[in-house]
Amino acid sequence: MFGGIDPALLIASLMVASVPILLAATGELVVEKAGVLNLGVEGMMIMGAVCGFITAVVTGSPALGFLGGAAGGAGLSLLFALLTQVMQANQVASGLALTLFGLGLSSLLGQGYVGIKPPHTGAVPFGPLADIPFFGRVIFGHDPLVYLSVLAVAAVWIFLRNARGGLILRAVGESHDAAHALGYKVRRIRVLAILFGGAMAGLGGAYISLVRVPQWTDGITAGAGWIALAIVVFASWRPWRVLLGAWLFGGITVLQLNLQAAGSGIPVEYLSMSPYLITILVLVIMSSGRGRAALNAPASLGQNFHAAR
Amino acid sequence: MLKLEKRPSPSVFWGRATPVLAVALTMMAGSLMFAALGKNPFEAIRTIFWDPLFGEFAWYLRGQLLVKAGPLILIAVGLSLGFRAGIWNIGAEGQYIMGAICGAAVGLAAYPTESRLIFPVMVLAGAFGGWVWAMIPAILKTRFNTNEILVSLMLVYVAETVLAMASTGFLRNPDGAGFPGSRNFSSYPAAANPELIAGTGLHWGGVAALGAVVAAYVLLQRHILGFQIKLAGQAPRAARFAGVSPNRLVVMCLGIAGALAGLAGMFEVTGPAGQISIDFNSNYGFTAIIVAFLGRLNPVGILFAGLLMALTYIGGEMASTNLGLPSAAIQAFQGMLLFFLLACDLLTNFRIVPARKEVR
Numbered sequence: 001m002f003g004g005i006d007p008a009l010l011i012a013s014l015m016v017a018s019v020p021i022l023l024a025a026t027g028e029l030v031v032e033k034a035g036v037l038n039l040g041v042e043g044m045m046i047m048g049a050v051c052g053f054i055t056a057v058v059t060g061s062p063a064l065g066f067l068g069g070a071a072g073g074a075g076l077s078l079l080f081a082l083l084t085q086v087m088q089a090n091q092v093a094s095g096l097a098l099t100l101f102g103l104g105l106s107s108l109l110g111q112g113y114v115g116i117k118p119p120h121t122g123a124v125p126f127g128p129l130a131d132i133p134f135f136g137r138v139i140f141g142h143d144p145l146v147y148l149s150v151l152a153v154a155a156v157w158i159f160l161r162n163a164r165g166g167l168i169l170r171a172v173g174e175s176h177d178a179a180h181a182l183g184y185k186v187r188r189i190r191v192l193a194i195l196f197g198g199a200m201a202g203l204g205g206a207y208i209s210l211v212r213v214p215q216w217t218d219g220i221t222a223g224a225g226w227i228a229l230a231i232v233v234f235a236s237w238r239p240w241r242v243l244l245g246a247w248l249f250g251g252i253t254v255l256q257l258n259l260q261a262a263g264s265g266i267p268v269e270y271l272s273m274s275p276y277l278i279t280i281l282v283l284v285i286m287s288s289g290r291g292r293a294a295l296n297a298p299a300s301l302g303q304n305f306h307a308a309r
Numbered sequence: 310m311l312k313l314e315k316r317p318s319p320s321v322f323w324g325r326a327t328p329v330l331a332v333a334l335t336m337m338a339g340s341l342m343f344a345a346l347g348k349n350p351f352e353a354i355r356t357i358f359w360d361p362l363f364g365e366f367a368w369y370l371r372g373q374l375l376v377k378a379g380p381l382i383l384i385a386v387g388l389s390l391g392f393r394a395g396i397w398n399i400g401a402e403g404q405y406i407m408g409a410i411c412g413a414a415v416g417l418a419a420y421p422t423e424s425r426l427i428f429p430v431m432v433l434a435g436a437f438g439g440w441v442w443a444m445i446p447a448i449l450k451t452r453f454n455t456n457e458i459l460v461s462l463m464l465v466y467v468a469e470t471v472l473a474m475a476s477t478g479f480l481r482n483p484d485g486a487g488f489p490g491s492r493n494f495s496s497y498p499a500a501a502n503p504e505l506i507a508g509t510g511l512h513w514g515g516v517a518a519l520g521a522v523v524a525a526y527v528l529l530q531r532h533i534l535g536f537q538i539k540l541a542g543q544a545p546r547a548a549r550f551a552g553v554s555p556n557r558l559v560v561m562c563l564g565i566a567g568a569l570a571g572l573a574g575m576f577e578v579t580g581p582a583g584q585i586s587i588d589f590n591s592n593y594g595f596t597a598i599i600v601a602f603l604g605r606l607n608p609v610g611i612l613f614a615g616l617l618m619a620l621t622y623i624g625g626e627m628a629s630t631n632l633g634l635p636s637a638a639i640q641a642f643q644g645m646l647l648f649f650l651l652a653c654d655l656l657t658n659f660r661i662v663p664a665r666k667e668v669r
Contacts, residue, residue: 039458079648088313088659089651092397092458096598097651101644107637108346218637223466230459273470276463280449283460288453306315 010254011138015146018250020045020204020212020221022149024228025235025242026156027200032232033160034193035173035300039095040080041201042225043102048073048202049209050106053118053216056206062121066145066206073202074195076102081194084304085187091302099225107218114217118210121145145207150243152200157239169193173298176305186305201225223276230279234286236296245282252278312664313655323657328603328610330656331649332617338649339642348632356631357624357639370623372510376581377622379514380405380573382615384597386521387566389606390528394541396562400446400461401570402594403468404439408571409578410475411438413491413585416500417480420492427499431575432513439571440564442468447563451556457563465594476587491585494578502580514576518615521569525608534561570594592640596622599647618643 024041031038038044051072056065080098083089124147126140160166169189172179176186208224209216227249235241256271336358340350361370384401391398412435419427446460480491494501505511529535541548541558549555573593582589600618604611625639655661 083648083651087652087655089654093392093602093647094651096399097644097647100595100599101641101648104637104640104642104644108635108641111635111637223463226459226462230456230463233456233459267474269470269474273467276466280455280460280463283455284449284453287455306313 008134008138010251010258012141014247014250014254015138015142016212016250017254018246019146019149020208020224021228021231021249022243022246023145023152023204023207024201024225025231025246026149026152026239027197027204028228028232029235029237029239029242030156030160030169030200031193031197032301033173033237033298034169034190035176035298035303035305036084036190036194037091037095037302038077038080038098038194038197039092039229040076040098040102040225041095041197041228042221042223043099044073044076044198044201045205045208045221045225045228046106046219047076047102048205049220050110050113050205050216051075051202052206053113053209054109056118056210057113057116060119062119062210065118065210066203069202069206069210070199071202073205074199077194077198077201080198081191085191085194088304088306091304103219110216110218114215116215118214121211121214143211145203145211153239153243160239170298173300176300176303180305180307186307190305201228204228227275227279230283234282236286237298238296248282249275249279311661313659314662316658316660319657323653324605327653327657328605328614328650331603331646331653334649334653335642335646338645342638342641342645343634346634346638348634353628353632353634356628356634357621360627361620361623366627370627372504373623374616374619375510375515376512377619378615379512379518380577380593381597381600381618382518382611383514383521383573383576384566384570384594385600385604385611385615386518386525386608387569388597389601389604389608389611390525390538391562391566392542392601393529393606394538394558394562395545396559397458398443398446398461398563398566399458399598400443400463400465400594401566401597402590402592403461403465404442404567404570405574405577405594406465406468406472406590407442407574408435408439408568409574409582409589410472410480410585411435411441411571412575413494413578414475414480416494416497416579417492419500420497423499425499428502428579431500431579432572435571435575436568437571439574440568442571443563443567444560447560450559450563457559461563469590472585472590473587476585476589480585482584489587493584494580495583500579502576504580512576512580514573514580517572517576519612522608522612529608538562570597596643599643599650602647602650 024045028038028041048069052065052069055068056062076098080094083094084091121143123141124144160170168184172184172186172189180186205221209220213220231242231245231249234245252275256274259266260268260271336354340354343353344350361367384405388398388401412431415434416427416431442464445464446457449455449460450457476491477489482490482492502512537548537553537558540551541553578585578589596618600611600614604614621639621643625636628634629636
């Protein structure tokens with residue numbers, strides 16, 4: 001069954017396939033650590049995908065495209081911040097609104113861009129390192145975003161673990177009342193976290209439309225944002241496990257695509273529904289028999305903060 | 310500066326007024342969007358909200374209103390029960406698709422038998438299909454504490470794949486020259502869901518939607534389950550002390566929502582859509598979320614919200630043929646409505662008062 005699949009190519013392409021969900025999930029991890037549940041990841045990703053695509057096509061520069069994608073995602077997340085942090089709206093409903101609105105707006109913005117090829121995003125020139133057998137292709141043959149996504153996980157890990165800002169962010173997520181009593185600006189910190197999450201989701205979306213696919217079609221993210229949300233649960237809100245989860249799902253995606261191409265006996269439909277089914281399975285395994293505390297979820301997750309005084 | 314002061318209990322006046330205010334604000338923001346697209350905003354708003362009701366083709370379009378509103382109301386009523394109890398079923402789209410497939414499969418299996426029993430059995434099969442699909446997140450939630458939001462949503466993608474399998478595989482029309490899509494129900498009277506009163510657009514789905522509104526109203530006002538749903542949503546701790554079983558609520562709310570969404574799908578596929586095809590679903594399951602909130606999770610409110618949302622669908626189609634307004638603009642417009650609604654809810658729960666400098 002695996003006969004026609006080259007392992008080096010498989011690992012290399014799973015690293016590429018996992019980048020969008022890795023970026024989005026890392027962003028969402030920070031948002032949820034600050035106690036905010038933003039279910040609009042899918043909407044922010046697709047806004048990032050369309051904004052990044054348009055910027056890259058118009059300017060001809062993939063780098064500016066990724067910046068545009070991050071800006072698009074952050075822009076949409078600003079709406080979420082306004083709704084939940086200023087208007088005190090329900091976070092679940094606001095996140096859904098973000099996704100529904102983002103899907104509509106992205107397809108509106110992307111109308112003139114269907115069927116265009118974006119500028120090519122080149123690999124990082126590692127010179128002779130890329131010629132090392134096996135490892136050269138697996139580790140040193142990628143575009144900058146692959147390395148950036150892994151670095152982002154490391155940076156978030158260090159920030160949450162060692163930095164003063166990270167400690168404050170976690171305090172806000174665990175008990176906003178206590179954090180407020182200590183004099184921290186709960187809402188300001190949360191707005192910043194939401195913006196970071198939006199920018200990361202937008203970056204992930206731009207990676208889909210600029211590198212993974214690479215073109216623009218309606219609904220291009222196809223549930224990647226929801227899988228990113230599931231990965232945060234899978235990771236028990238720990239950065240390194242987010243990396244593990246994203247690689248796992250990237251691996252499944254690549255494997256099922258390869259199996260489709262290799263013409264294995266399994267019908268195509270079963271293969272293409274497998275990432276979603278496996279997400280459900282993983283959620284079941286991670287959540288079963290354990291409470292929220294054991295799952296390591298931030299204690300104030302999803303609760304709005306209104307300072308009585 | 311202004312500051313927010315929490316109301317002791319939600320304002321009744323603003324509870325009624327926010328949907329109207331939100332619609333007005335959405336029209337304004339929508340006008341800006343239409344103007345940015347280079348269309349005359351007044352003409353666009355008139356085409357969407359006025360012409361389908363009172364314009365040249367109103368005799369036809371008014372009927373279409375019930376065709377679109379039926380499934381939206383049916384799904385939204387089911388969703389609203391769960392949303393009230395804090396159970397977030399956002400996979401109604403998947404339950405709608407599975408209901409349509411199950412209902413259609415029963416009808417197609419009986420083809421070409423003529424019997425009065427076929428359609429009622431199909432109705433049951435449709436409700437059962439949606440119910441089963443909703444039971445997956447419900448049981449995973451109650452047994453394994455899995456997040457129902459993510460599971461129900463993942464199942465939408467799975468249902469879409471099953472739909473593709475059905476229309477190209479096991480439900481494909483054997484006389485269809487290999488084209489995807491099932492037999493058309495309009496040529497099979499025993500299983501069809503025709504217009505009941507010519508020109509009104511009312512089919513059995515619309516009747517079911519009205520029935521669901523009445524039943525949900527009675528449930529919420531008069532039945533202990535309705536009371537428990539409201540209690541669990543407003544005061545989860547009090548609900549636990551009062552002996553409300555959270556698991557039972559999850560199973561009931563998701564089950565009702567799934568069965569209603571399945572019914573909506575079944576009525577749609579045998580009536581207006583006519584056949585199972587790869588893209589027969591038109592995002593009613595997601596738009597119904599907006600309908601449920603616009604109707605303030607209240608059955609009667611949902612009735613009006615469903616009609617209004619149906620109007621934006623029909624008006625949007627008119628605007629796209631007459632004015633060249635992209636259909637995605639309507640989708641964004643509907644999303645905007647939910648934003649404004651959630652934002653306006655601030656007035657229901659909070660008072661905006663001038664912040665005074667306190668003596669320290």
